[in-house]
Amino acid sequence: MTDTNVTNTISINKIYKSFGNLQVLNGLSLSVANKEAHVILGQSGCGKSVLLKCLLGIFNIDSGEIVVSGINVNDRTKAREYMQKFSILFQGNALFDSMTVIENVVFGIKQSLKYNHLSNKKIHEIAAEKILSVGLAERVFNIYPAEMSGGMQKRAALARAIAVEPEILLFDEPTSGLDPITGGLICNLLKDTVKKLGITSLTITHDLRVAEFLADKVSVINKGKVVWSGKTKDMQKCGNKFVEEFFRASNVISSRNINNTD
Ligand SMILES: Nc1ncnc2c1ncn2[C@@H]1O[C@H](COP(=O)(O)OP(=O)(O)O)[C@@H](O)[C@H]1O
Numbered sequence: 001m002t003d004t005n006v007t008n009t010i011s012i013n014k015i016y017k018s019f020g021n022l023q024v025l026n027g028l029s030l031s032v033a034n035k036e037a038h039v040i041l042g043q044s045g046c047g048k049s050v051l052l053k054c055l056l057g058i059f060n061i062d063s064g065e066i067v068v069s070g071i072n073v074n075d076r077t078k079a080r081e082y083m084q085k086f087s088i089l090f091q092g093n094a095l096f097d098s099m100t101v102i103e104n105v106v107f108g109i110k111q112s113l114k115y116n117h118l119s120n121k122k123i124h125e126i127a128a129e130k131i132l133s134v135g136l137a138e139r140v141f142n143i144y145p146a147e148m149s150g151g152m153q154k155r156a157a158l159a160r161a162i163a164v165e166p167e168i169l170l171f172d173e174p175t176s177g178l179d180p181i182t183g184g185l186i187c188n189l190l191k192d193t194v195k196k197l198g199i200t201s202l203t204i205t206h207d208l209r210v211a212e213f214l215a216d217k218v219s220v221i222n223k224g225k226v227v228w229s230g231k232t233k234d235m236q237k238c239g240n241k242f243v244e245e246f247f248r249a250s251n252v253i254s255s256r257n258i259n260n261t262d
């Protein structure tokens, strides 16, 4: 059945995905409202990246349905329009190493149908404005990704992601590989950016602190399904054993980190 609820930007309805005998997604359902900051939280290996690839149509789902702003993921006649709704901030940033920061952002803009009509000069202006908007200085325009820190690379990748003015921003493990202070700064930047642009965001992470910081609503995945959705503040006493244990274990780990003086 098609979900015609226009207030949901993303409607995922009972999807199944397996690889051979491994059932990764097992009747997973999820709705993301328009302009909501939604976070999917789950253990490593639980299927978060597989879910993201199903959402993007990279993997075919075995059954179920995915609809994004009224377009079904399997509708090949609208495949380009479907993909252009999304921008992704990849876990490893996925910047082109042989292109400078501004060339990376210009390249991103040129992929978008929306900007087909713009002159090169205008595209460079948009790219420059986006790079500055994520807190990078003009002096980084012409340097290469390898010359930047992890946090700066994340900012450059964000500039590229927002430059095409997507309807939905996807953040894949946005703080992984960053030290806690830089991770916190990046989380702040992501939250501010999403708010400023007034768009829908979907973050996948195993890190409760990221979810607590970014989420209007969190969905917890276990055994291929969303087992609970709600506000992170309600996780601790939500009545679902797995969710309560995930919350408790995450807090034990972070207090260990704080107390670790080695
Ligand atoms: N292309 C693939 N072929 C076979 N198994 C896969 C493939 N992609 C992912 N898997 C398996 O699916 C499970 C979930 O993986 P993944 O979605 O990457 O987890 P995570 O939640 O850490 O992102 C893992 O057991 C993984 O080995």
Ligand SMILES: [Mg+2]
Binding pocket: 048, 049
């Ligand atoms: Mg993953």
